[in-house]
Amino acid sequence: xxxxxELPLARGPVREVAPAEAADLIAAGAALIDTRETHEWKxxxxxxxxxIPPIEVLDRIAQVVPDKSTTVVVYCAAGARSMRAALQMAQxxxxxxxxxxxxxxxxxxxxxxxxxxxxxxxxARNPRYARHLVMPEVGPEGQGKLxxxxxxxxxxxxxxxxxxxxxxxxxxxxxxIVDFDVVDLSNLQRQVIHADDRIGMKKTQSAAQTxxxxxxxxxxxxxxxxxxxxNVDRLIAGYDVVIDGxxxxxxxxxxxxxxxxxxxxxxxxxxxRFEGQLSVFVPYEGPCYRCLYPTPPPPELAPGCxxxxxxxxxxxxxxxxxxxxxxxxxxxxxxxxVGRLLIWDALDGSFSEVVLRRDPNCPACGQGAVAQGTPAxxxxxxxx
Amino acid sequence: xxxxxxxxxxxxxVGGQKEVDASGATVGDLLRDLVARSxxxxxxxxxxxxxxxxxxxxxxxxxDVRYLKVLDTPVGERxxxxxxxxxxxxx
Numbered sequence: 182x183x184x185x186x187e188l189p190l191a192r193g194p195v196r197e198v199a200p201a202e203a204a205d206l207i208a209a210g211a212a213l214i215d216t217r218e219t220h221e222w223k224x225x226x227x228x229x230x231x232x233i234p235p236i237e238v239l240d241r242i243a244q245v246v247p248d249k250s251t252t253v254v255v256y257c258a259a260g261a262r263s264m265r266a267a268l269q270m271a272q273x274x275x276x277x278x279x280x281x282x283x284x285x286x287x288x289x290x291x292x293x294x295x296x297x298x299x300x301x302x303x304x305a306r307n308p309r310y311a312r313h314l315v316m317p318e319v320g321p322e323g324q325g326k327l328x329x330x331x332x333x334x335x336x337x338x339x340x341x342x343x344x345x346x347x348x349x350x351x352x353x354x355x356x357x358i359v360d361f362d363v364v365d366l367s368n369l370q371r372q373v374i375h376a377d378d379r380i381g382m383k384k385t386q387s388a389a390q391t392x393x394x395x396x397x398x399x400x401x402x403x404x405x406x407x408x409x410x411x412n413v414d415r416l417i418a419g420y421d422v423v424i425d426g427x428x429x430x431x432x433x434x435x436x437x438x439x440x441x442x443x444x445x446x447x448x449x450x451x452x453x454r455f456e457g458q459l460s461v462f463v464p465y466e467g468p469c470y471r472c473l474y475p476t477p478p479p480p481e482l483a484p485g486c487x488x489x490x491x492x493x494x495x496x497x498x499x500x501x502x503x504x505x506x507x508x509x510x511x512x513x514x515x516x517x518x519v520g521r522l523l524i525w526d527a528l529d530g531s532f533s534e535v536v537l538r539r540d541p542n543c544p545a546c547g548q549g550a551v552a553q554g555t556p557a558x559x560x561x562x563x564x565x
Numbered sequence: 566x567x568x569x570x571x572x573x574x575x576x577x578x579v580g581g582q583k584e585v586d587a588s589g590a591t592v593g594d595l596l597r598d599l600v601a602r603s604x605x606x607x608x609x610x611x612x613x614x615x616x617x618x619x620x621x622x623x624x625x626x627x628x629d630v631r632y633l634k635v636l637d638t639p640v641g642e643r644x645x646x647x648x649x650x651x652x653x654x655x656x
Contacts, residue, residue, distance in 0.1 A: 430653055451652040456573045458652055474651040478620035482574075482609055482650065489574070524649075529583075535624040535647060538632055 195267045195278045200288040203254050203281040211252040211279070214238075214245065216266040220317040221258060223305065225295040227285065230256075238266045242273065249274045256281035256288070304328055309396070310352055323512045324352060328398075330511045333357035333417055335408055335436060336426035337388040339496030340450055342374035344424055344504040349392040349399045351508060356392065357402040359416055360384040371493035408432050413439040422507045425449045426500065428487075430477035437462065437470040441545045448506045450499040452491050455527040457499035460518050460537060461506050464546055467519035472540040472547075495527055567595055567640050570647040578605030592623060593636030595646065610648070621650045 198206070207213050207229065215222060215230040222232045231245050235257075246253055253275055257263040260282050267280040281288065289295060297306055305314055305321030313319040319327075332353050334341045337360040348356055362384050364375045379387040385403035392401050404416055408427070413435050417423050423440055425447050427433050433449075440447045446463045449470060462469045502523070509517045524533045541547050566586040571579050579585050580603075587602065589595035596617075600607045610621055616636070617623065623630045624647040630638045640646065 428653060430651065453573050453652050456652075458649075473622065474620050476619050478618070478651055482620070522649075524647075526583075533647075535622075535627045535649065536629065538629060 194271045194276050195264075195280065197260070197264065197280045197282045199282055200291050200293055203256070203279060203288075204293060206252055206254050206279060209252075211254045212246045214242070214253060214255045214266070215257070215285075216255055216262050217257050217285075218317075220320055221315065223298055223301065223321060224311070224315040225285070225289075225297055227256065227288065228294065228296050233266075235262050235266060238269050239273070242270055242275075246275070250276050252277040252279065254279045254281060257284045259284040259286050304352075309398070313351070318514055319512065326512060327352045327508070328354040330422075331355040331357065331420045332507055332511075333359065333420040333423045334426055335359045335423065335432065336428065337372075337374060337384040338362075338368065338426060338428065339371045339452065339491065339493075340426035340500035340503060341388070341424075342372045342500060343497045344426065344500035344507075345388055345392060346374055346395060347501060347504045348507065349396045351504075352396065353399065353508075353511070355400045355402060357404060357416075357420060358385045358388050359404040359406065359408050360388075361405060361407040371491070371496050373497070408435060410435055414443065417443055417445055420445060422510050423447045424503050424507055426503070433470060434477060438545045440464060441469050441471075441550075446510050448503045448510070450496075450503050452496045452499050454490055455492055455495060457495050457502075457525045457527075459499060459502050459506070459523045459525070460521060461510065463510070463517070463519050468537045468539040469543060469546045471545040472543045473522070473537055475540070475544060492527060495525075498525065498527075567642055567644055567646060569595065569599060570645070572648055572650055572652075574650060574652065575606060575609055575648065578609065579603045590639060591634075591636060592625060592630050592638045592640055592646070595640055596623070596636070596648075609650070618650075621648065623648055 213227060213230040215226050215232045216235050216238060218234055233241050233245060253270060255263040255266050260280060263280040267278040270278045302321055302325060304325050310324050313324050314321060330353050332348055334345050337345060337358050345356060364379045364382050364384055364387050366380055368375060369377060374391045375387045383405055385405045389401040389403050392399055406412060408416060417439055423445055425433060425436055441464045444464045446461060448461050450457060450459045506517050509515050520537050522535050522537050544550055566588050568584050569587055570584050571582060576582060587595050587599040589598045596610055610618060612618055625633060625638055625640060626645050
């Protein structure tokens with residue numbers, strides 16, 4: 182130890198050094214121990230380090246570093262766990278144990294190099310998904326699953342704009358978009374995937390352009406057509422999750438019945454002025470949209486947003502909640518909103534929930550419909 | 566009196582209020598009292614024969630009354646009643 186150096190901590194054989202000094206010690210031949218959890222290790226570690234999670238230090242250190250006179254550098258994420266491990270090693274008789282102050286976080290912040298485990302799949306080396314990769318609930322496996330996933334968004338409008346953007350950013354491998362409309366000036370108050378200089382452009386084309394600019398790794402499949410009874414089975418085939426961003430009852434019922442036939446989960450949302458509703462319909466596991474509302478209301482009793490208006494951020498929030506639920510379904514995370522309807526009141530700033538039940542007599546997913554194996558009845562009168 | 570949450574699409578019939586009070590020992594009585602106070606709600610909630618429209622759901626403390634006793638479901642003053650018709654908008 183140099184006498185002129187101010188050390189944050191010095192307890193017997195244990196000292197704490199800054200990353201640059203740790204690097205010198207490592208270069209001079211010190212043993213290097215990473216005392217974090219496996220999922221943290223997988224997200225990147227120092228070259229030449231051996232992983233010993235905190236709970237295993239006492240049992241395994243003698244195996245990894247048999248000579249107690251060897252200088253041992255220990256690090257963790259921020260410096261706390263490594264200090265505890267260093268003190269444990271000192272108790273075991275190690276004579277020169279160094280905890281790296283600030284951990285791998287500070288090491289990286291100072292521009293020093295890290296590496297990934299040799300068995301790391303390519304996707305886990307993609308810095309684009311670094312914030313996902315460090316989370317045990319996603320990690321390389323989940324990120325790989327997202328890359329293999331196919332999500333179809335019906336409508337590149339108020340719900341689809343934020344939903345598609347975030348699913349693309351999240352690395353969902355294939356994003357299908359069904360929309361026959363063109364970008365209109367009145368859309369831009371909420372449809373943030375489009376742009377002022379794209380008025381008149383097909384929405385599928387405009388959305389694909391924005392998605393490619395955000396994440397060129399995503400494959401966009403543009404379906405420039407209206408979803409109908411005739412094409413719905415073909416459109417949804419092969420997708421893992423369908424997201425309902427439609428604005429008419431006719432389309433919603435057509436989609437629901439086809440998704441039930443194909444057993445594809447649908448993430449549903451609808452919005453009205455300052456309020457939004459959200460649920461996840463997983464065929465045969467929970468209710469479908471027809472269990473909730475077997476028939477649509479007459480148009481005069483259910484005005485759409487073009488008539489009633491909507492605060493632009495409301496579909497923004499609901500579209501992001503749809504994207505969240507889709508990711509949960511794809512990665513089998515948490516509790517998707519199956520059999521639950523979430524109601525968000527923007528003015529109250531409140532979320533509430535009601536229970537949705539599967540209707541045994543549902544014309545789409547009920548026992549009769551399933552036993553007959555026949556397509557459900559077509560949607561009744563639609564509304565704007 | 567029991568508080569009934571009115572959905573945005575129906576608020577025009579209750580002077581823009583989010584919640585209104587109504588009285589009744591059952592869900593049916595409660596809703597009929599609501600209609601007596603705000604007649605515009607009548608055709609929105611009930612069919613000609615007085616049953617609930619299929620595109621309108623009513624929840625008592627988060628549970629669909631169709632899986633309870635429908636309009637005969639008893640209600641108390643502290644119960645939370647929500648009316649929820651199908652919403653079209655995808656915006």
